[in-house]
Amino acid sequence: MSAFGSNPWLAVAVPFIVAVVIAALGRRATAVTQWVAVLGPITASLVGLAGLQGSVASSSVPWLTQGSASIDAGVAVDGLSAIMLVVVGVVATMVVVFSVGYLEHDGAKARYFSLLALFTAAMSLLVMSTNLVTLFIGWELVGACSYLLIGFWYHKPSAASAAMKAFLTTRVGDVGMLLGLALLWKTTGSLDIATITGAAPGLTAATATAAALLLFMGAAGKSAQFPLHIWLPDAMEGPTPVSALIHAATMVAAGVFLIARMWPLFEVSEAARAVVLWVGTFTALFAATIACVQSDIKKVLAYSTISQLGFMFAALGAGAWGAAMFHLVTHAAFKALLFLGSGSVIHGTGTQDIREMGGLARQMPVTTLTWVVGATALAGIPPLAGFFSKDAVLAGVLHAVPAAGAVLLGASLLTAFYAFRVTRVAFFGQSRAETAAHESPLSMTAPLVVLAALAAVLGFFGGSITHALGLEAEGLEAAVAGASVLAAVIGIVVGIVLYAGDLERAEVLKGRFQRVHRLAFGGWGVDALVQRTIVAPAGAIAGWVYRVLDRTVIDGGVEGIGAGAQFAGKIASRLQSGETDVYASLVAVGFIVVMGIVLWAGR
Amino acid sequence: MTVLVLCAVVFGIGMYTVLTRREIVAILAGVELMLGSANVLFIALASFSGADAGVAGAIGLVILVIAAAEAAVGLSLVVTISRRSKRSSIDELTEVNG
Amino acid sequence: MTLQVLAFALAALLMLGGAAVVALTKDLMRLVVGLGVFLLGVAGLFLYYGHAFLATAQVFVYVGGVLVLVVFAVMVVHRASGGRPIVASRHDIGAAAVAFGVSGMLVMSLRGSVGGWLPAPGASGASIAEELLGGHLVAFESLGVLLLVALVAVLVIIGSGERR
Numbered sequence: 001m002s003a004f005g006s007n008p009w010l011a012v013a014v015p016f017i018v019a020v021v022i023a024a025l026g027r028r029a030t031a032v033t034q035w036v037a038v039l040g041p042i043t044a045s046l047v048g049l050a051g052l053q054g055s056v057a058s059s060s061v062p063w064l065t066q067g068s069a070s071i072d073a074g075v076a077v078d079g080l081s082a083i084m085l086v087v088v089g090v091v092a093t094m095v096v097v098f099s100v101g102y103l104e105h106d107g108a109k110a111r112y113f114s115l116l117a118l119f120t121a122a123m124s125l126l127v128m129s130t131n132l133v134t135l136f137i138g139w140e141l142v143g144a145c146s147y148l149l150i151g152f153w154y155h156k157p158s159a160a161s162a163a164m165k166a167f168l169t170t171r172v173g174d175v176g177m178l179l180g181l182a183l184l185w186k187t188t189g190s191l192d193i194a195t196i197t198g199a200a201p202g203l204t205a206a207t208a209t210a211a212a213l214l215l216f217m218g219a220a221g222k223s224a225q226f227p228l229h230i231w232l233p234d235a236m237e238g239p240t241p242v243s244a245l246i247h248a249a250t251m252v253a254a255g256v257f258l259i260a261r262m263w264p265l266f267e268v269s270e271a272a273r274a275v276v277l278w279v280g281t282f283t284a285l286f287a288a289t290i291a292c293v294q295s296d297i298k299k300v301l302a303y304s305t306i307s308q309l310g311f312m313f314a315a316l317g318a319g320a321w322g323a324a325m326f327h328l329v330t331h332a333a334f335k336a337l338l339f340l341g342s343g344s345v346i347h348g349t350g351t352q353d354i355r356e357m358g359g360l361a362r363q364m365p366v367t368t369l370t371w372v373v374g375a376t377a378l379a380g381i382p383p384l385a386g387f388f389s390k391d392a393v394l395a396g397v398l399h400a401v402p403a404a405g406a407v408l409l410g411a412s413l414l415t416a417f418y419a420f421r422v423t424r425v426a427f428f429g430q431s432r433a434e435t436a437a438h439e440s441p442l443s444m445t446a447p448l449v450v451l452a453a454l455a456a457v458l459g460f461f462g463g464s465i466t467h468a469l470g471l472e473a474e475g476l477e478a479a480v481a482g483a484s485v486l487a488a489v490i491g492i493v494v495g496i497v498l499y500a501g502d503l504e505r506a507e508v509l510k511g512r513f514q515r516v517h518r519l520a521f522g523g524w525g526v527d528a529l530v531q532r533t534i535v536a537p538a539g540a541i542a543g544w545v546y547r548v549l550d551r552t553v554i555d556g557g558v559e560g561i562g563a564g565a566q567f568a569g570k571i572a573s574r575l576q577s578g579e580t581d582v583y584a585s586l587v588a589v590g591f592i593v594v595m596g597i598v599l600w601a602g603r
Numbered sequence: 604m605t606v607l608v609l610c611a612v613v614f615g616i617g618m619y620t621v622l623t624r625r626e627i628v629a630i631l632a633g634v635e636l637m638l639g640s641a642n643v644l645f646i647a648l649a650s651f652s653g654a655d656a657g658v659a660g661a662i663g664l665v666i667l668v669i670a671a672a673e674a675a676v677g678l679s680l681v682v683t684i685s686r687r688s689k690r691s692s693i694d695e696l697t698e699v700n701g
Numbered sequence: 702m703t704l705q706v707l708a709f710a711l712a713a714l715l716m717l718g719g720a721a722v723v724a725l726t727k728d729l730m731r732l733v734v735g736l737g738v739f740l741l742g743v744a745g746l747f748l749y750y751g752h753a754f755l756a757t758a759q760v761f762v763y764v765g766g767v768l769v770l771v772v773f774a775v776m777v778v779h780r781a782s783g784g785r786p787i788v789a790s791r792h793d794i795g796a797a798a799v800a801f802g803v804s805g806m807l808v809m810s811l812r813g814s815v816g817g818w819l820p821a822p823g824a825s826g827a828s829i830a831e832e833l834l835g836g837h838l839v840a841f842e843s844l845g846v847l848l849l850v851a852l853v854a855v856l857v858i859i860g861s862g863e864r865r
Binding site for chain 2: 709713716717720721723724729732733735736739740743746747750751752754755758759762763766767770771773774775777778793795796797799800801803804805807808811812828829831833837840841844847848851852854855858859
Binding site for chain 2: 581584585588
């Protein structure tokens, strides 16, 4: 353990080396290298565990020295990064093991596992950086890995375009983040996180608000908050384990991590906190309503993830960043569990549409059992993990802004509803599938069981998590807990009752509110709006640029240069007499001319 | 100054030889003139600049050895060419022209 | 002082004379002799600047090795082409102008770097060895590799000529 404690950079180096090795050995060695991939995340979690015991040294090297300004590339593990490291390491380990079964017949396993290891390295760099520049490098690297893994099946056009959409949408946020970094650099003269957070109280309110909001823009893009959430549902085109790791547990939580990391800056700016709070609250409710009507099991989970991230941002905005981190940890466990469970279901049934499933409980007992644990945790039923963390979030928000707390309470009712709607439709009742499903192999069920165990018990570690963050742990509040459990139970009951039997009742309801249903199914039209207001005009501008600038100006110029070169070549070819002494003379003349210029200029 | 002029003149003579001769052996000899004078000039300048004499000598030796290798390869080419085509004038070697 | 100037003048004369013969003679064997004289002059100048080891190497490698090679080459070429070839020349004036220009530029560009008459103390063989086998070992070794490659290349070139 001490080896990991004194060398935190191992959490970045080992996964990176693993990624290179897997990629170098290629597809013939995947039978072995797919297991080697586990080494990376395990190292990350060991460093994280060492950090939780408080025995991690920081290490940094000077880098990018420009005159008097220098940026140190450093890693350090404090409570916050230790928690993130453990989350990343454990979930990534589970996902790697799961993927061995899930991608058993895929030909591109080397690329897949190499990217997973690279992602782990990038994520470790992100969470351990002592410096916003290296943090940003990790930030962009996880984005790149996400892009590559969403587009893993790039021969599917939908996957390729989803990858591009994810990349471009998060890039919108990243532009804001870069501007924020520039602003912080200008005002504090440093990009060292400790320096900035130390200088934060001295900033003017306007500067702090601007910087905080710009950083939040990056965080919102990464964490799929309204209105930059549109990429996450599409990102489900990637392999399901990738969705579990990147688009549920770790990368999308990086936004939450960033704000927690820069918390002193947000503490200065009340306005920025209010924005974070209301964007988070709105996203939580907004995404939950969409999740209620999706029929694709992964889409439900995607919107659920957006909603849960909204909970975390609401908690951040309310000042309860400890609660947000706690919810991040438990959410990572149960949402990774749910995603891997859905992966197991997709693997077993060959479909993602819950209407074509049904009655899976008999055919896939382990998957069903672990799924129910995950869904219950998501709904927030004690004593599972989700209850404790969601309760902490609700309590924090209710104390700060009661109205937002009430909205979140409604969102958690919807959460319980959609969680058990899927559970009821997919796993119980009559089978609607044409072919019988089969239970997944051990390498897939074992991670499910481990994550289910974590989802069940993690709630009891809320105290130690807040303690590791250096905050005071708060006990449960009976009123809040009662209200949230009540909301969850109502949601569960409605979900189960409404979808009992043959989906008839639900169909009737759907028929009555057809317009609302269609709107909600399409994500309340945000995608279409973006398509109309941004993509279409951009396309039109691009078309104009292509026709006018590209065709006439640039192509014309290039072709002109080409024609000129041809003409010059025809003339120059006359020098090509084949007489070597002429060539040598030309070299010598060149020397004379060059030396003449040098001498004349040096005078 | 004298040595500079000497070496420059010899270098020029070497270049003149290279440019005017058609016999490959003669061209190689001209190259040797250029290399030799350059080497002498290098050593002389090293003495004037007060550089470490050991380093200068080492580099001079390197130049010398590379020049010798170049001469050996060039001469072997000459021999081979003349044996294959009975020619030794550079203008007749047009086989590899593009 | 006088002796030194005399030594320098002798070496310089050897260089110039040899070079002139190489440039002007029409006979290949005389050209070889001129080259040998020139190389001896170079060795003399090395000696003048105190690089006794370099001078020895120059004599061994060139006068002893390369020159013999040149003689062989000349003899083989002669036999192959039947009789002594006429060394023709052309572009005389242009080449002379170019060569003169290069010489002039060399003098112009380096005139600030040369000093007076007295040479600095030169390097002994031991100090060169120290440099080559100490700080510049890698350079020295790659030089050896280069020579080996050159030798192999010579063998390959000659060998391929024989086969065909």
